[in-house]
Every structure is written in structure tokens, then in C-alpha cells.
Amino acid sequence: MAVATRLTWSEQKSLEKMLGNVSLRLLYKSSVHERDIRSMNEKCTRQGPTVTIIYVGNFVLGVFMLGDHPEEHNNFKTVNPSFYFSFQKNAITAMKTAVLETETKINSGQLVCYSSGQEVFSVHPGESSFSVDDSLRNTLGTYLRSGSKYSECEVFHVDGIEDDINYISKITGATKHRDSLLVELGTYKPCVDFVSEIRILLLGPIGSGKSSFINSVKSVFQGRLTRQARVGSDVTSITEQYRIYPIKDGRHGKYLPFRLCDSMGLHEKEGVGLCMEDIPYILKGCMPDRYQLNPSRPITLSHPNFIASPSLKDRIHCVAYVLDINSINDLSSKMVAKFQQIQKEVLSYDTACVLLLTKATNCGEFLQGNFSNMDKPMTFQSRIMDASKMLNIPIYNTFVAENYTSEWELDPIKDTQILFVLRQMLRVAEDFFEDLP
Known part of the structure; x- marks a missing residue:
């Protein structure tokens, strides 16, 4: 049986359009696959750019990573721009966004994103929990606290992006300028x-x-x-x-x-x-x-x-x-x-x-x-x-x-x-x- 995302059709299309008319293909879903970092890695490593999304009540929090999903025993990871976003279900037009230079690693069973040496976002599949830095939380307009539980975690492969390290800044910059x-x-x-x-x-x-x-x-x-x-x-x-x-x-x-x-x-x-x-x-x-x-x-x-x-x-x-x-x-x-x-x-x-x-x-x-x-x-x-x-x-x-x-x-x-x-x-x-x- 095909595994389906919790995103509605319109939410997925809006997200794909915002990322530059890409297409999203679901790789990992915590309620279907095992809730641990090993299962996530098996589905997501060496798949190219990914979007990781967690669902907390009526709230959606996610990150688009331009580089490959990190591997568990590989501590070397280049720094790439990452696109963070949040929105409430059925209200994606009110999405809040942030772009940070991010280094992503697997650390103690967690997927961890660092910016300027500081942890800004992490997902712990084994405990169905996450953390988010205060500064990023304020930028994204979320009330969610670190250590909160999520009901679902999904990881998507992103297909159709340009091979360009400035891709995220171009797309997000264009979106902001268009809206202006x-x-x-x-x-x-x-x-x-x-x-x-x-x-x-x-x-x-x-x-x-x-x-x-x-x-x-x-x-x-x-x-x-x-x-x-x-x-x-x-x-x-x-x-x-x-x-x-x-x-x-x-x-x-x-x-x-x-x-x-x-x-x-x-x-x-x-x-x-x-x-x-x-x-x-x-x-x-x-x-x-x-x-x-x-x-x-x-x-x-x-x-x-x-x-x-x-x-x-x-x-x-x-x-x-x-x-x-x-x-x-x-x-x-x-x-x-x-x-x-x-x-x-x-x-x-x-x-x-x-x-x-x-x-x-x-x-x-x-x-x-x-x-x-x-x-x-x-x-x-x-x-x-x-x-x-x-x-x-x-x-x-x-x-x-x-x-x-x-x-x-x-x-x-x-x-x-x-x-x-x-x-x-x-x-x-x-x-x-x-x-x-």
C-alpha cells in the first residue's frame, strides 16, 4: 500500500511552488516506518536534497536541506543554506520562513542542524521529540517549546532543483521580492x-x-x-x-x-x-x-x-x-x-x-x-x-x-x-x- 503524506494536496503544491516548482516524493514516515534514526537514514541518505517535516497538533514545522541527508557515521558535512518554514494546517498562505547557513549531523540518535556552531533545530525520531532555538522559533512565529512531542515526522526527496549553492537564496529572495x-x-x-x-x-x-x-x-x-x-x-x-x-x-x-x-x-x-x-x-x-x-x-x-x-x-x-x-x-x-x-x-x-x-x-x-x-x-x-x-x-x-x-x-x-x-x-x-x- 502506498504511503501518503499528511499534507493536503494544496499544501504540498504550495510548498513545491514556493521551493521553485520542485516535486516532493515521500521517503520516510515515522508512523509507518520505525521511529528511530537508523530507519530514517536507511530511507533518506544519499537521496539528494530533502525536506523534513514534523507535525505538532495543528502546526507544521519543516526544513529544506540543499545537500544530502547526513549519514550516521559520517561527521563531515559541508555548510549549506537551509530553508526553515512553519505554518498552520489549512493556512499555508500565512507561512513564516527563515534561511540559515546550516551544518547538519546525526548526533546521539538525533538529526541536528547547527548554524554558526549553535544548535538551532533537531529531531529525535526515537522519542518523537524535537527542539528549536529561541531565535529561530521567534522568526517562525511558533509557540512550540524544545522537548515537545510531535505526532508525525515525514522526510521528502526534492526533485527538480538547480545544482547551485545559491539556489535557496535565489528562490526565497525571489519570493520575498515578489510579495513586496x-x-x-x-x-x-x-x-x-x-x-x-x-x-x-x-x-x-x-x-x-x-x-x-x-x-x-x-x-x-x-x-x-x-x-x-x-x-x-x-x-x-x-x-x-x-x-x-x-x-x-x-x-x-x-x-x-x-x-x-x-x-x-x-x-x-x-x-x-x-x-x-x-x-x-x-x-x-x-x-x-x-x-x-x-x-x-x-x-x-x-x-x-x-x-x-x-x-x-x-x-x-x-x-x-x-x-x-x-x-x-x-x-x-x-x-x-x-x-x-x-x-x-x-x-x-x-x-x-x-x-x-x-x-x-x-x-x-x-x-x-x-x-x-x-x-x-x-x-x-x-x-x-x-x-x-x-x-x-x-x-x-x-x-x-x-x-x-x-x-x-x-x-x-x-x-x-x-x-x-x-x-x-x-x-x-x-x-x-x-x-x-
């Missing part, structure tokens, strides 16, 4: 009272990732992957309507004060893709949501839903040109000329603009220590400069993102990157308001 950005954007308000929401228009070639970016932003705020905007890679545009997408904060259920506007993809041929004559009407705010776009016939003033007298809140406040970072040098001269023509139109309306380069595949490079390198990964420097020069958009308004496309779960690193780009777009849009008479 979510709070900042969740409480965002436009800098002027006469505009209730910022409108950002995405323009780019067919298949460049406009709709995927919208889906990615919506997914991060919903806390799950969602694909409301249709995406595809057909030679003709999948998007056939002009859409104004609201962004809902899934945590609080409120709509946030910014909108992402999607349109038909651009094409180098006339009569294919977004009609150039439609762009001024979109910029001015004359085009209604869900307008059926026609590549060969622009909207007319006689259309029943045409917005004849748009206000400042109806117009586009920022244009984001979207390009596939891997295809910049493959753009034809006709497509480049079309972009430059659009850019002249955008500038004539004094509309702010940014450049968004999508389909970057090594998003981990964006997170360097203090997250100062999220917008300029070194791998793509030459392509960024080429795109910036082509559209005459400053480097400081050029950003790189990796959208969610075929994934099933969210990734904290990718979330952080997407939220960072969105925040910068809003800041550029606010510069637009500063220039208003």
Missing part, C-alpha cells in the same frame, strides 16, 4: 486624481508575446495560471478584437487601477494584421472594448460604439512595443519601417512608450543578489541595444520578460520579473502625466 511587488502594485494609485486607471497598449508583430504577457500578469495576481487572452503562433493574428483587460487582485478580489490593452498583431504586408489607420483611434481612446478589428478597413466615426469625445482617462497612457528577443535581427526592413512609422504617431500624441523583449529563456539570470539586474540580463545585452536603437527607445525604458506559455505552475522568479516590468511601465506612464499642461 504584489503589495506595492496592489495598493497602487495613479499619481493624478483625474485618471482612475492607467491604460497600457501592447503593440508588436504576430506571435511576439503580447497576449501571453497579459495572461502572465493576470496569472501572477490570481495566484494561478490563467489564459484569458487567446494566444497562438499562426501566420495570421490570433487576436482579432481590440481588448481592454482589467487586472483583478486575486487575494482581495478587487480590480486594480490599470488596464492592459491588446490588439491584432502587426504584419509587414498591407491588409494583414493591425490596420495602421486604427492606431490613432486606439491612442486617443476612440476605440471601444471588443471592437472587431479588420486588417483592411479601419474603424469609422459612424460605428455605433465609436467614442467620439474620449476623455484623458480613455486614452492610452503608455505604449509597450513587444518583440521576440530571439528574432530582433530577423525583422524585415518593411516591419522596421512600420514600427518607426508607429513610433512617430505615438510621439505626436506625447504618449509614453517602452520596449518589452519577450521569450527570454534564462530568467534566473535576472536575479542577482539585490535584484538590480532584472531588466538587463548580460546574455542579451547586444540584442537589447539593437532593439533600442531600432525604435529609438532609451535603454532605461527597455525591459526583458519570460512569459508563462506552457507551464502548469507559477514560478517565484518569473513572477518577480513580470511584476518588475509592469511596475516600470506604470512609472513610465506617470511621466506622461508629469508632462501634461
Whole structure:
């Protein structure tokens, strides 16, 4: 009979997602296997990174160890970052965490974690007891005292992590930075009272990732992957309507004060893709949501839903040109000329603009220590400069993102990157308001 964890399905998925979309496989369960260190070692040593969890009443306390589970007669153990966490059952969203440089040993029948030479956490399988240092206990917000009994101990193998000693700091750092950005954007308000929401228009070639970016932003705020905007890679545009997408904060259920506007993809041929004559009407705010776009016939003033007298809140406040970072040098001269023509139109309306380069595949490079390198990964420097020069958009308004496309779960690193780009777009849009008479 298969051995099952006490974690609920949602708790295990949340923990796997928090650790970087890993997968957890149960190795040891004290109520099924023998309650001693020998049995634990037989199941867990030489299995690679592990997560050890104990259950105390309604409380869960655990540690993710990057290195191998220690062996009983091997006192040599390298120091690796370890990720400690705690939460109450059915309340994993309120998880408390801590990262410590940890040396792990087997000592007197116990699994013991040391930090700076001091014991911070231990599990005694033979006595079903544990201890936790006062400082760590306070950080994790637990009331549990050393020597307390646990009802269950489980050890999981962690599969799918990078072979990188900085892995834990990257993942936990990304999670903290993502949560900080979510709070900042969740409480965002436009800098002027006469505009209730910022409108950002995405323009780019067919298949460049406009709709995927919208889906990615919506997914991060919903806390799950969602694909409301249709995406595809057909030679003709999948998007056939002009859409104004609201962004809902899934945590609080409120709509946030910014909108992402999607349109038909651009094409180098006339009569294919977004009609150039439609762009001024979109910029001015004359085009209604869900307008059926026609590549060969622009909207007319006689259309029943045409917005004849748009206000400042109806117009586009920022244009984001979207390009596939891997295809910049493959753009034809006709497509480049079309972009430059659009850019002249955008500038004539004094509309702010940014450049968004999508389909970057090594998003981990964006997170360097203090997250100062999220917008300029070194791998793509030459392509960024080429795109910036082509559209005459400053480097400081050029950003790189990796959208969610075929994934099933969210990734904290990718979330952080997407939220960072969105925040910068809003800041550029606010510069637009500063220039208003």
C-alpha cells in the first residue's frame, strides 16, 4: 500500500511552488516506518536534497536541506543554506520562513542542524521529540517549546532543483521580492486624481508575446495560471478584437487601477494584421472594448460604439512595443519601417512608450543578489541595444520578460520579473502625466 503524506494536496503544491516548482516524493514516515534514526537514514541518505517535516497538533514545522541527508557515521558535512518554514494546517498562505547557513549531523540518535556552531533545530525520531532555538522559533512565529512531542515526522526527496549553492537564496529572495511587488502594485494609485486607471497598449508583430504577457500578469495576481487572452503562433493574428483587460487582485478580489490593452498583431504586408489607420483611434481612446478589428478597413466615426469625445482617462497612457528577443535581427526592413512609422504617431500624441523583449529563456539570470539586474540580463545585452536603437527607445525604458506559455505552475522568479516590468511601465506612464499642461 502506498504511503501518503499528511499534507493536503494544496499544501504540498504550495510548498513545491514556493521551493521553485520542485516535486516532493515521500521517503520516510515515522508512523509507518520505525521511529528511530537508523530507519530514517536507511530511507533518506544519499537521496539528494530533502525536506523534513514534523507535525505538532495543528502546526507544521519543516526544513529544506540543499545537500544530502547526513549519514550516521559520517561527521563531515559541508555548510549549506537551509530553508526553515512553519505554518498552520489549512493556512499555508500565512507561512513564516527563515534561511540559515546550516551544518547538519546525526548526533546521539538525533538529526541536528547547527548554524554558526549553535544548535538551532533537531529531531529525535526515537522519542518523537524535537527542539528549536529561541531565535529561530521567534522568526517562525511558533509557540512550540524544545522537548515537545510531535505526532508525525515525514522526510521528502526534492526533485527538480538547480545544482547551485545559491539556489535557496535565489528562490526565497525571489519570493520575498515578489510579495513586496504584489503589495506595492496592489495598493497602487495613479499619481493624478483625474485618471482612475492607467491604460497600457501592447503593440508588436504576430506571435511576439503580447497576449501571453497579459495572461502572465493576470496569472501572477490570481495566484494561478490563467489564459484569458487567446494566444497562438499562426501566420495570421490570433487576436482579432481590440481588448481592454482589467487586472483583478486575486487575494482581495478587487480590480486594480490599470488596464492592459491588446490588439491584432502587426504584419509587414498591407491588409494583414493591425490596420495602421486604427492606431490613432486606439491612442486617443476612440476605440471601444471588443471592437472587431479588420486588417483592411479601419474603424469609422459612424460605428455605433465609436467614442467620439474620449476623455484623458480613455486614452492610452503608455505604449509597450513587444518583440521576440530571439528574432530582433530577423525583422524585415518593411516591419522596421512600420514600427518607426508607429513610433512617430505615438510621439505626436506625447504618449509614453517602452520596449518589452519577450521569450527570454534564462530568467534566473535576472536575479542577482539585490535584484538590480532584472531588466538587463548580460546574455542579451547586444540584442537589447539593437532593439533600442531600432525604435529609438532609451535603454532605461527597455525591459526583458519570460512569459508563462506552457507551464502548469507559477514560478517565484518569473513572477518577480513580470511584476518588475509592469511596475516600470506604470512609472513610465506617470511621466506622461508629469508632462501634461
